[in-house]
Amino acid sequence: QDLSMHDFSERLAVATLTALAGILLFRKHRRNKLAQQWAVKAPALAKPLPLLAVKAPASSFQLALDAFDQCHGNRLHKDRFVLVPVRRGIEEMSPLINAALAYGAHIAGGAARWMVSPVANPVPTADIDIFPPDQSVFEALEATLMHxxxxxxxxxxxxxxxxxxxxxxxSPTRFVQLVVPRKEKHMNTAATNVEELLASLDFTVSRAVIVSTGYALVDVDFERDERLRLLRVRHIVCPISSVRRIAKYTTKGYRCRMLEIIKLFAEWSRRAEANPDRIQLDAPKEVTPTQLLEMFSRRARGALEAEDADQAEDVSAIILG
Incomplete structure (x- = not known):
């Protein structure tokens, strides 16, 4: 029995040593493999890490611009529209209203304002603007008007x-303007529904669209501002053209508060800050504020090349009228 216990102990010791040796060999093999992998990865890890882009702190002007937008920016305004009755011009306007509605187009802007204005003697309109939603409707209405x-x-x-x-x-049916359907970053004359078209118009008093021979959809503040002859900016296509439109309306008896004018300057600055590298993001005829300033500076110095001169004329026609 003593011999058997001795043999068992000896065999147990041998088995234990064998197991420990196997474990040590496995660990050595694993260390060697990890060392080889590290040798391969080390050169790549030794490369300098790219510098992280650090955003420059906002200027005091940018902070003021952000604060102004938070208090007065049009992006905070939620468009609301109400239905109002047509008060004048139904007899002479009905053929044009029916022709436009038959193709899914709408009469909007000055003529619509005149038709639904709550004041006894509204500012007259010189023409009628019809907004077709696409080119096919544009061409169909062109043929209809000729007919x-x-x-x-x-x-x-x-x-x-x-x-x-x-x-x-x-007047007002003597002249009709068939607006070319266009969609750009800030302009939309190809709206597919009445609300979309209204949202693309600038002043509360011009936000009126005829939806039938008896009714129009207008901005919720339309009647109030029309009674006060007050210009309130709701959408800005171009700050420069908006300045000209304010001048146009003020000659007709409307007034504009300083806050609305500051909105235009703030929007001009915001667009310039949003695209500091002058990358042209929109349609070819829509330029950034920086590009516009440089263009007119070169023209003043007589340094415009032929191509730039043509572009300047296009921009002048579109923005300045």
Whole structure:
């Protein structure tokens, strides 16, 4: 029995040593493998890490601009529209209203404002703007207007709208402008529904769209501001063209608060800050504030190349009218 216990102890010791030796060999093999992997990765890890881009702190002007936008920016305004009755012009306007609605187009802007204004003697309109949603409707309405006796008027701007004149009619139906459907970053004259079209118009008093021969959809503040002859900016296509439109409306008896004018300057600055590298993001004829300033500076110095001169004329026609 003593011999058997001795043999068992000896065998147990041998088995234990064998197991320990195996474990040690496995660990050595693993260390060697990890060392080889590290030798391969080490050169790549030794490369300098790229510097992280650090955003420059905002300037005091940018902070002030952000604060202004948070208090007065149009992006905070939620568009709301209400239905109001047509108060004048139904008899003479009905043929044009029906023609537009038949194709899914709408009469909007100055003519619509005049038709639904709550004041007794609203500012008259010189023409009627019709907004077709796409090119096919544009072409169909062009043919319809010609069939109704209208003729193309060469005095209009074909890049923005086709102007028609009816020699046998008086204002406001004498002149009709068929607006070219376009969609750009800040401009949308190709709206597919009434709310979308209204949201693309600038002042509360111009946010009116005829939806039938008896009713129009207008901005929730339309009637209030129309009674006060007050210009309130709701959407800015171009700050420069908005300045010209304010001047146009003030000659008709409307007034504009300083806050609304500051909105235009803030929007001009915001667009310049949003695109500091002057990358042209929009349609070819929409330029950044920096590009516009440089363009007119070069023109003043007589340093415009032929291509730049053509572009300047296009921009002048579109923005400055």
């Amino acid at each position: 109704m006796g209208y003729e193309k008027y060469r005095g209009g701007r074909a890049d923005m709208a086709l102007t028609f004149m009816h020699p046998g009619l008086k």
